[in-house]
Amino acid sequence: MTDRVLLIEDDADIALGVHTMLSRNGFAVTTAGDGREGLRAFHGERPDLVILDVGLPEMDGWTVLERIRELSEVPVLMLTAHGQESDKVRGLRTGADDYVTKPFGNAEFVARVRALLRRAGSSEQPAEDVYDDGHVRVNFAAHEVLADGVPVELTATEYRLLVTLVRHRGQVLSAVRLLDLVWNDPVGIGPERVKYSVMRLRRKLGATSGADSPIEAVRGFGYRYRADRNRAAPLRQPKRIYRLGTMSGS
CATH class of the missing domain: 1.10.10.10 (Winged helix-like DNA-binding domain superfamily/Winged helix DNA-binding domain)
Structure with a gap:
């Protein structure tokens, strides 16, 4: 099954380059030019991975990432011109899975995409439901x-x-x-x-x-x-409910 990638990037040249690179490597790529369009495409396409630029018009990448994390744990690769450590930490704490700074090498970029998909298990069906x-x-x-x-x-x-x-x-x-x-x-x-x-x-x-x-x-x-491990005492009922995305998860 072909992995589906949603690219949300407002720079037409970068979008074309990434689209071409990923398509040549066997991915099905959908592109969106701003945050709102990207969220609409996300709901419609149900991609296996999202490549998300931070500096988007209409709605910035941080907001888009938060909206995605409210609904899904699909792998998100942040793509940005900003290389500050604080931006990387913010992205990872918000729920991004990886962070690539422009400019980037094609081989490394494709390798990171494949690694995220492999970790998410999107390329294979689970052995059990x-x-x-x-x-x-x-x-x-x-x-x-x-x-x-x-x-x-x-x-x-x-x-x-x-x-x-x-x-x-x-x-x-x-x-x-x-x-x-x-x-x-x-x-x-x-x-x-x-x-x-x-x-x-x-x-x-x-x-x-x-x-x-x-x-x-x-x-x-x-x-x-070990499901069969002998437990010293009955497990207590969890007292708190944690919502996905409220912690960094790292």
């Missing part, structure tokens, strides 16, 4: 997570982390491997980030400690999801 171990239930099609029957809303990164662990259940995944599978790492974040993300995910799933969570830390190696 629903995972349910009696405690955690993940509806992959609906992007819905329940813990002991209670809806738990996760950030995009937390959802990808849970899905990755669930789909590799029983396997030990190192922090470096999880960074590769779950995060796109443009600003050099380290494996320590995985530790804190796992801690947040455990809490959102209702665990009071690592001992009563199905996400097991294997000392010196990484993390493993």
